[in-house]
Amino acid sequence: MNFEFSEEQTMIKDSVSRFVREQYDFDTRRGIIESDDGISREFWSMFAELGWLSVPFAEEYGGFGGTVIDIAAVMEEMGKGIVIEPYVSTVVVFGGLLSASTNSALKEAVIPSIIEGACLGSFAYMEPQSRYEMSDVSTTATASSDGYTLNGVKTVVANGGTANRFIVSARTSGDQFDRSGISLFLVDSTAPGVEVKAYKMMDGQSAATLTLTDVAVDQSHLLNSVGEGMDLIEQVMPQILIGLSAEALGIMATLNTLTVDYSKTRQQFGTPISSFQVLQHRMVDTFMACEQSKSMLYRGLCESKSVSEGETDGSALAKTVHALKATVARYGKTIGEEAIQLHGGIGMTDELNIGHYVKRLMMINTAFGDGDYHQKKFNQISYMS
Amino acid sequence: MDIKFSAEDIAFRDEVRAFFVKEYDATVAEQLSGSAGTDYKSAIVSWQKKLYSKGWIAPGWPKEYGGTGWTSTQKFIYETERGLAGIPDVVPFGLKMVAPVIYTFGTEEQKARFLPRILNSEDWWCQGYSEPGAGSDLAALSTSADYAGDNYIVNGRKIWTTFAQYADWIFCLVRTSKGIRRQEGISFLLIDMNTPGITVKPIVTIDGKHSLNEVLFEDVAVPTENLIGEQDKGWTYAKALLAHERTGMAEVADSKRMLDGLKQRATAEINGGKPMIEDPVFQMRMSDIEMELMALEYTELRVFASMAAGGMPGPESSLLKIKGTEISQAIHELQLQLAASYGGALPSELSSDELGHDFAAEARGKYMYGRAATIYGGSNEVQRNVIAKAVLGL
Numbered sequence: 001m002n003f004e005f006s007e008e009q010t011m012i013k014d015s016v017s018r019f020v021r022e023q024y025d026f027d028t029r030r031g032i033i034e035s036d037d038g039i040s041r042e043f044w045s046m047f048a049e050l051g052w053l054s055v056p057f058a059e060e061y062g063g064f065g066g067t068v069i070d071i072a073a074v075m076e077e078m079g080k081g082i083v084i085e086p087y088v089s090t091v092v093v094f095g096g097l098l099s100a101s102t103n104s105a106l107k108e109a110v111i112p113s114i115i116e117g118a119c120l121g122s123f124a125y126m127e128p129q130s131r132y133e134m135s136d137v138s139t140t141a142t143a144s145s146d147g148y149t150l151n152g153v154k155t156v157v158a159n160g161g162t163a164n165r166f167i168v169s170a171r172t173s174g175d176q177f178d179r180s181g182i183s184l185f186l187v188d189s190t191a192p193g194v195e196v197k198a199y200k201m202m203d204g205q206s207a208a209t210l211t212l213t214d215v216a217v218d219q220s221h222l223l224n225s226v227g228e229g230m231d232l233i234e235q236v237m238p239q240i241l242i243g244l245s246a247e248a249l250g251i252m253a254t255l256n257t258l259t260v261d262y263s264k265t266r267q268q269f270g271t272p273i274s275s276f277q278v279l280q281h282r283m284v285d286t287f288m289a290c291e292q293s294k295s296m297l298y299r300g301l302c303e304s305k306s307v308s309e310g311e312t313d314g315s316a317l318a319k320t321v322h323a324l325k326a327t328v329a330r331y332g333k334t335i336g337e338e339a340i341q342l343h344g345g346i347g348m349t350d351e352l353n354i355g356h357y358v359k360r361l362m363m364i365n366t367a368f369g370d371g372d373y374h375q376k377k378f379n380q381i382s383y384m385s
Numbered sequence: 386m387d388i389k390f391s392a393e394d395i396a397f398r399d400e401v402r403a404f405f406v407k408e409y410d411a412t413v414a415e416q417l418s419g420s421a422g423t424d425y426k427s428a429i430v431s432w433q434k435k436l437y438s439k440g441w442i443a444p445g446w447p448k449e450y451g452g453t454g455w456t457s458t459q460k461f462i463y464e465t466e467r468g469l470a471g472i473p474d475v476v477p478f479g480l481k482m483v484a485p486v487i488y489t490f491g492t493e494e495q496k497a498r499f500l501p502r503i504l505n506s507e508d509w510w511c512q513g514y515s516e517p518g519a520g521s522d523l524a525a526l527s528t529s530a531d532y533a534g535d536n537y538i539v540n541g542r543k544i545w546t547t548f549a550q551y552a553d554w555i556f557c558l559v560r561t562s563k564g565i566r567r568q569e570g571i572s573f574l575l576i577d578m579n580t581p582g583i584t585v586k587p588i589v590t591i592d593g594k595h596s597l598n599e600v601l602f603e604d605v606a607v608p609t610e611n612l613i614g615e616q617d618k619g620w621t622y623a624k625a626l627l628a629h630e631r632t633g634m635a636e637v638a639d640s641k642r643m644l645d646g647l648k649q650r651a652t653a654e655i656n657g658g659k660p661m662i663e664d665p666v667f668q669m670r671m672s673d674i675e676m677e678l679m680a681l682e683y684t685e686l687r688v689f690a691s692m693a694a695g696g697m698p699g700p701e702s703s704l705l706k707i708k709g710t711e712i713s714q715a716i717h718e719l720q721l722q723l724a725a726s727y728g729g730a731l732p733s734e735l736s737s738d739e740l741g742h743d744f745a746a747e748a749r750g751k752y753m754y755g756r757a758a759t760i761y762g763g764s765n766e767v768q769r770n771v772i773a774k775a776v777l778g779l
Contacts, residue, residue: 001388001458001690069386260777280773281766287777288704295683296676302388302683323676375676379668382675383648 003298005073013073015050020081026353032084033204039085039162048117053091056239057099061111068239068304072246072297079250082360084204086120089159092243094121096236097167097184101223106186110165122163124154124187124210125233132369134169135179135230139212141170147219148172150185150193150212158367160208161198164189168212169233172226182229186221187212203360238314240368241321242300248328248364249297251357252290255339258354259283262343279342286338289331296324315381322378329371332361388686390458398462405470408435417473426509426551433475433506442504443480450488450496451504457693468638476548479503479510482626483556486573490614490622499554499575513543513557513576513600514623521767523558524567524620528602530559530574537561537574537612539582539605545761549585549598552578558623561616573619575611582606592753593731635685635709640678643716647671647723650744654723661723670722674715681708700775703768710758710765717755720748 005013023043032040047053055070057063064070071092078087095114098107098121113119130136139152150170157166166187174181189196193215198208224232260283263274273279303317336358340347347354365371390398409432416428436442444460446452455463467474475481484503487495502508519526528541539559549555555576562570576583582605588597614622651662651671661667688701721728724745732746759765773779 001390001686001693003386003687003690005386260779263779274779277770277773280777280779281769283777283779284769284772287772288708291684291701291704292677292680292708295687296680298386298687299679299683301386305387320679323672323679326672327676327680375669375672376665378676379665379672382672383651383662383668 005069009070009073012052012055012070013077016052016074016077017080019046019050020077020083024081024083026356029082029084029204033200037162038200038204038206044085044120045117047085047087048115052087053117054115056091056095057111057115061107062115063111067308068242069301071239071243072301075243075246076250079247079360080254082203082251082357086122086159086162086205088240088243088247089123089163090114090119090121093123093158093236093240094163094165094167096239097123097223097232098186100232100236101184102225103220103223105220106223110186119165120159120163121165121167122157122159124157124160124166125169126154126156128153128155132373133177134233135182136177137169137171137182138176139168139170141172141183141185141217143172144216147221148183148185148217150187150215150217152212154210154212156201157208157210159206160196160210161200161206163208166210167223168210169229179230180227183226184223184229184232185217186223187215187217191215191217201363203363204356205363237368238300238304238317238321241325241374242297242304244364244367245293245297245300245324245328248332248361249290249293251361251364252293252328252332252335255335255354255357255361256283256286256290258357259286259339259342266344273342282338282342286335289334293328293331296320296327300324319378319381322374322381325369325374326371326378329365329374332365333371336361390462394458394462397459398466401463401466402470404439404441405466405472408439409470409472414471426548429473429476430506430509432473436475437505442475442506443484445481446484446504447488450484450500457689461689461693465638468636469642471639471642476509478512478547478552478556479506479508479554482512483510483554483575485626486556486613486622489625490573494610495575495613508553509548509551511546511549511552511555511578511600513546513555515543515545517542517544521764524571526558526560526571528557528559530561530572530607532561532609532616533606536606536608537572539574539576539602539607541602543600543602544598545588546585546598546600547596549578549600550587550595554578555600558619561619564617568620570617571619571623572616573613573622574607575613576602576605576607577611580605580607590754591756592750594750594754596754635681635705636713637678637682637685637709640709640712640716641682643713643720644671644675644678646744647716647720650720650723654725654742667719670719674712674719677708677715678712681705681712684708700772703763703771706762707765707768713758714755717748717752720744721752724748 051064052074054062054064055066055074059065098110110119114121125134127138139150139154141148141150150168152170154168166189168185168187169182170185171181172183187194193213195211196208198206201207263279264272266273300320303320306312307314307317339354340358343354346352413432417432433442441453443451444453444455444463448454480503484500487499514523516526516528528543530537530539543557555578557574557576558571559574560570561572564570582603584601586599587595588599589595590597648662651667652660654661685705688705724742727740727742728745728749730740
């Protein structure tokens, strides 16, 4: 039994950590968000050179052959710097779906371009009415002579303004909620009929509304067989939820450190506010919240490993990732709100980094289902079967 | 990053399981639950003697004094299996509290005199720390022990003394001098409960039961050979124990078993024609607890892994105590909620069979007495002070 990262994992973790500390200070990040692109292409190329973009991909496609533990190691450090570049969107989500798909030709064509930094990817699944239900899809894919024709609207598409490739969920059969009638397609942002309306999210990340009007997609751009979209999404979901939770953990730990440090320097009533027991106990509670979140993440990592090594089936992991996302949602909210409160007035300012960490935590919470959504899923597995 | 046990450890786990299945049978379980009309003392002592015969009574002790010689992993596995099997822990005051002080700081004579009788459950011990004026602020204790030649003369009151009514011996923190710091004049004394001048007064708790007591000392003569270590240094010896005491307080395995029981009862209890376990609000309350427990299980494993790698249980054991007791209380609360008004009925001519909901009385008792968990062993507020100071540097 051990809870250490391997030597290789530690190396990549340290390398991301060094980048955040030495090159990604808060002003740099702000400058990037305010730039035209909203991300730094220069840093993205550097991520490629350092091998970070290759982490989860198989060696046959030029990848590092890493696991979800490697992803977590990277994401935790990215969280500490609230790195704005679309690593989750491109590598963990888009790359994860592609990697898990059965379409080898498509993998050979696209994965190398992710690794070298040329492909920025995005998964377009949310619709104006669908909220967190990924099987609520009214975008249609109608069979044509050599493929499919897509019509519909996707909204709040993560990394939507910067991505040059999308994986789009569309209905190939069934009614609006039919889980077995959904298929996933790879669509270029420049394809005829694709309209991208970009905007910024509260955490500084890019998003877009995607309007698809008679978009022709070649048969070869279908990720799995027709109707297997939800299976593929569910297969990749543990990796997505663990990656996001690891990022959240990095943010929570940072907020706690910043708050504890601030309380030791801020003087009121002639003494550091850290000497007040009422504040001490609140900081102890946020410390415990962070430790419990970390434990839940490690539980997810250990169980993923056990599944990938064929020792257990995925049932315990499925339950754990719901619990992980719900725990991170709950404790992320507690830690964020306490960080603002304990900083006082200065915590309310846009100038200070605190609010920006909090806003990223809020967007992680709503990504792929909020805390209540995942707790209900957890309840279904635990108490209804 | 994995929680795999070695093949040897898994074989050990199977051995422990098999022993518990064989020896902790329905009769023993019923005796220990108190429902069979047997008294708790004879039931737990007879179970402890079984463990003694097997050689498993004191996994925490060094082998030379009667410990098992297990690795830290084996000890962890043993405690986990015990909790999962629903077997109560041994009475801690002798085996887990005073014995480590005796074998660490005691003389050879003290070791030879006391340890064997603790090991075979001949002597029942209780703990004399808290006083009416010294609870969380233990260093405020005022029970005095005045040196008088061969004896210390002890005067004062100890309170919240669990099972003093059964005890042959009490280990006490007493004031032997007034040091510059309050902690400096405290000594660690072993006192025979049969000594003239000791009175035990029962305290009935809010669960209607008697396990706590007040212990009064009036000119009690205690031979100086019963002093542990040096006079005035008792605080150091007591403090060395506290971290060990807290590590055992996460009680993850016990809580897992209780939660399983809660799920079964929630399946059986009906409201409006539907099992409570299908009630969405009740589900949210259950999963609040279950998720927290899933995390705590790994927090405990993380603490254990760092100890197995040679670290000492540090301030993180305070976290285990806080979260562990909050979770067990939360389970008690939900259990009592499930018992509804049926849980309020006191024992009487009406048997629980007639009333139905046979878990209800136990749920009430567990809830009421369970409130103590966040008070004893250093209240959860004191534990927060420990983390604030030692971990966060506040």
